[in-house]
Amino acid sequence: AAVAVATEEGIDDEAILRALESFQGTGRRFDFLGEFPLEPVNGKSGTAMLVDDYGHHPTEVDATIKAARAGWPDKNLVMLFQPHRFTRTRDLYDDFANVLTQVDTLLMLEVYPAGEAPIPGADSRSLCRTIRGRGKIDPILVPDPARVAEMLAPVLTGNDLILVQGAGNIGKIARSLAEIKLKPQTPEEEQHD
Structure with missing residues (x-):
């Protein structure tokens, strides 16, 4: 919102970015973790x-x-989302499907169960299928958090x-992505972590 x-108010993007970088407020609320060159990630120029x-x-x-979207309207908006709890996913299923179609690219992890048993139809695969069926985006199911990068x-x-x-263990995944600067790790690199 800020x-x-x-x-x-007409504040330029660079000033907003500097302010976000130095903001020490609430943790994990639009927490800027870095801007990384893509050349070592996928060979493309530019940053993420x-x-x-x-x-x-x-x-x-x-x-x-x-x-x-308001702060960076020209950016390709990529979301890595982890639904939190099967009951929440079930109860708010259509709301999630509607909201998640607003991004340009969606990668989705499995539901973080928070101690709950799986509920048929309230899982990430079903949610991806529903979103895909709406015809706006083609979500990518990430079956293993180790494969995110x-x-x-x-x-x-x-x-x-x-x-x-998300609210599950995805915050740890975000920090890991920042540590490796988004670059997928080879098996040799993973062994040295």
């Missing part, structure tokens, strides 16, 4: 910004998407804003 207001956000309810996800690299264009979104 990004949208700053943009509306990495932002982590805890929002896990459709209303929060919608607000994050709107802030990103590998599956993210090919979709980056060189003018990207990556939103890592």
Whole structure:
């Protein structure tokens, strides 16, 4: 929301970015983790910004998407989303499907169960299928968190804003992506981590 207001007030993108980088407020709320060159990631020129956000309810996800679009309207908006709880996914299924179609590219991890048993039809595969059926985007299911960087690299264009979104263990994944500067790791590199 602050990004949208700053943009509306005519503050340039670089000033907004500097302010976000130095902001020490609430953790995991539009938390800027860095801007990385793509040459070592996928051979493309340009950069990708990495932002982590805890929002896990459709209303929060919608607000994050709107802030990103308002602050960086020219960016390719890539979201890595992890639904939180099977019951929440079931109860807000259509709301999630509607909100998640607003990004340019969606990668989705499996539901973070938070101690809940799986609920048929309230899983990430079903949600991806529903979103795909709406015809706006073709979501990518990430079956293993260890493959996030590998599956993210090919979709980056060189003018990207990556939103890592959710309340489960996805915050750790976001920090890991920042540490490796988005670059997929070879088996040898993984052994040395």
